[in-house]
Every structure is written in structure tokens, then in C-alpha cells.
Amino acid sequence: MGSVGATPQSEIRNPQSAGRSRLGICTDSYSLRGRAGRNAGEGEERFTEPLKFLTYCHDLGAGGVQVGMGRRDETYARQLHRQAEEWGMFLEGTGGLPKDQADLERFEAEVVTAKNAGAAVIRVVLPSKGSGRRYEAYKSVDEFRQTRDRGRQMLELAEPIVARHRIRLAVENHKDERVPEKLETIKRISSEYVGMCVDTGNDLAFLEDPMEVIEAYTPWAFSVHLKDAAVREYEDGFLLADVPLGEGILDLPKMVQTLRSRHPEVGFSLEMMTRDPLKVPCLTEAYWAAMGDIPGSYLARTLKMVRTWGKQSLAQVSQLSMSEQFVLEDANVRKCLAYAKERLGL
Numbered sequence: 001m002g003s004v005g006a007t008p009q010s011e012i013r014n015p016q017s018a019g020r021s022r023l024g025i026c027t028d029s030y031s032l033r034g035r036a037g038r039n040a041g042e043g044e045e046r047f048t049e050p051l052k053f054l055t056y057c058h059d060l061g062a063g064g065v066q067v068g069m070g071r072r073d074e075t076y077a078r079q080l081h082r083q084a085e086e087w088g089m090f091l092e093g094t095g096g097l098p099k100d101q102a103d104l105e106r107f108e109a110e111v112v113t114a115k116n117a118g119a120a121v122i123r124v125v126l127p128s129k130g131s132g133r134r135y136e137a138y139k140s141v142d143e144f145r146q147t148r149d150r151g152r153q154m155l156e157l158a159e160p161i162v163a164r165h166r167i168r169l170a171v172e173n174h175k176d177e178r179v180p181e182k183l184e185t186i187k188r189i190s191s192e193y194v195g196m197c198v199d200t201g202n203d204l205a206f207l208e209d210p211m212e213v214i215e216a217y218t219p220w221a222f223s224v225h226l227k228d229a230a231v232r233e234y235e236d237g238f239l240l241a242d243v244p245l246g247e248g249i250l251d252l253p254k255m256v257q258t259l260r261s262r263h264p265e266v267g268f269s270l271e272m273m274t275r276d277p278l279k280v281p282c283l284t285e286a287y288w289a290a291m292g293d294i295p296g297s298y299l300a301r302t303l304k305m306v307r308t309w310g311k312q313s314l315a316q317v318s319q320l321s322m323s324e325q326f327v328l329e330d331a332n333v334r335k336c337l338a339y340a341k342e343r344l345g346l
Contacts, residue, residue, distance in 0.1 A: 019061075020063055024066055026271050032274060032329045050068075051080055063088075065091060069114055070113065094123045095110050095123075111161055115165050133205065133278070134175060141289075168194075173213070174199070179213055197225060200250060201242070206291070207294060210229075210250055226245070232310040238302070239278065245340055249305070252343075268340075
């Protein structure tokens with residue numbers, strides 16, 4: 001028997017007949033099934049085991065994967081490399097920065113695994129508290145800065161290792177630093193091996209204009225998390241939801257064109273998380289406690305946008321049964337692959 005929520009092989013071995021999409025899939029697009037896989041029985045492979053995930057995404061017609069590979073022997077990594085090459089798929093890693101000097105050996109072993117598997121990029125995020133969303137996790141700017149400074153130190157520890165192995169580290173804009181702060185982090189490292197995993201929707205939660213975010217980060221783009229977003233007003237601010245590509249408010253064609261014009265070979269990986277909408281309580285004092293100086297015009301612009309475009313109902317995924325959630329998650333990914341291929345040239 002497969003893990004909970006697994007789709008029968010007869011249902012997934014049906015790649016798109018007109019050819020493969022160029023869009024990859026990151027494991028967060030299957031976060032529901034991934035969590036179920038962590039509860040799999042002894043001896044049962046997790047859904048996000050790299051070879052298993054690569055195979056599943058190949059059968060969907062995806063162009064690549066962004067997956068955590070961990071520390072694996074060379075034989076396994078080379079097998080993963082060969083399989084991705086045979087299928088013409090790109091492979092990117094995702095992992096954790098070294099916490100301190102004692103953690104460097106673990107980090108380097110994971111870098112070697114990713115390199116042996118043929119990955120040119122490893123996506124990382126800076127450390128954070130709790131949910132990782134700045135406006136939820138921190139009660140003051142100073143508290144946030146302490147965590148941010150620790151993350152910058154971790155990047156400084158990681159840089160010589162990725163430079164030695166000639167593999168690029170892509171730091172995601174992950175609802176932690178605002179654009180000026182993130183660019184300061186990248187520039188202070190000043191390395192050809194440290195750049196960005198550009199997420200197309202995260203910074204809406206910071207009241208930043210999505211297209212301006214893309215334009216600011218494009219020069220440093222090593223990788224892309226492609227998503228669309230829908231919004232809706234609520235009493236404390238607005239709700240922010242991942243929705244299938246083309247069903248939200250982001251100008252995805254312009255975003256893709258901007259990124260590809262500077263980096264034609266950059267890998268785009270779908271991050272479509274099937275979950276309840278997130279609350280962005282930008283009308284509360286708690287939201288602003290750790291955010292620093294954001295111009296009031298950002299709040300006015302964002303609320304106007306929400307009131308103009310936030311008309312659609314947003315799915316409450318948690319109200320569905322687990323089996324229904326798994327079906328919806330898979331359907332959302334398939335919709336995104338079709339849209340990317342037909343409308344975005346991916």
C-alpha cells in the first residue's frame with residue numbers, strides 16, 4: 001500500500017501529450033501530502049523522497065523539481081542525477097544554513113550531495129521564529145534584528161563552502177526581510193555564489209508592490225518560486241491566499257518576462273500551497289511592532305488594491321476531509337502546470 005493520499009500509478013503515468021512543461025515543482029506545492037508522508041509507516045518511502053518526488057513530477061509533465069536531498073551517499077546522488085538528465089528535468093536543492101561552526105560538516109555534506117545530484121542551486125531561508133512571518137513571530141524590531149543578524153552570520157559561514165563547490169545559494173524572500181533589508185543582506189555577502197530565490201507573492205504581506213519586488217530582486221535571481229495570489233478584506237486587514245496560476249491578481253506574464261529577460265535559464269518552480277488563506281492583520285498594532293518604517297502610502301495602496309480586486313471567495317481548505325484536500329492539492333498543481341505551459345511559455 002502507498003502512503004496516505006497517494007495517487008495510484010495508473011492515474012499519474014499520463015504526461016501531457018503535447019510535451020513537457022518547463023515549470024518545476026517544489027515540495028511545498030505538496031505540503032499536505034508531504035506531512036502525511038512524514039507519518040508513513042516504517043519502511044515506507046516518504047512522498048518527498050527525492051527519487052520518488054522526481055518520478056511523480058515527471059509523470060505530471062513538470063520540467064524539474066526543487067527538493068530537499070539531505071545527506072546521501074554518492075551512489076544515490078548520481079542515480080538521481082542520471083534520472084533527471086534522462087528525463088530532461090532540472091534539479092534544485094533546498095536545505096538549511098549552518099547554525100554554527102559545529103554544523104559546517106553537516107552543511108557541506110548536503111552541498112556535496114546536491115552537487116553530485118547535478119543541482120546548480122540550493123534554496124535556503126534565513127532562520128526565524130514560529131511561523132516565520134515577521135508580523136506574527138516578533139514583538140519588536142530589535143527582536144527581529146537579532147534573528148536577522150544571526151541569519152546573516154550563518155550565510156557568512158555558508159559562503160566559503162558553496163564557493164569551494166561552485167554551487168549557488170538562493171536565499172528566499174520569505175516574509176522575513178523587506179526588500180531594502182534583503183538586498184542589504186545579499187550585497188553585504190558580495191559573492192557570485194549567494195543570490196535570491198525570488199518568490200512572486202510573499203511580499204504582498206509586507207504591503208510591497210509585487211511587480212516592484214520582482215524588478216528589485218531580478219538582478220540577483222538564481223531561482224524562482226512562482227505563485228499567484230488572491231486577496232480579500234477582513235476586519236483587521238486582508239486575507240492572502242495561494243491560488244492556481246492565472247486565478248489571482250499577480251501579473252505573471254510580466255513577472256516571468258522580467259526575470260527571463262535577465263536570466264533566460266533561471267529555474268521556475270511552482271509553490272502553490274493548498275491551505276486556508278493567511279491573515280495579514282495590517283490594521284492592528286501587533287502587525288507594526290516589528291515591521292520598522294513602512295511608508296503610510298504602502299498601506300493605502302495595498303488596501304485600495306484589496307478593495308478593488310478582492311472580490312472572489314477564498315477556499316477554506318481545512319473544512320474538507322483529508323482525502324478531499326489531497327485531491328484538491330493535486331488538481332491545483334495540474335492546473336498550474338497547464339497554465340504555465342499555455343500562457344507563460346513555461
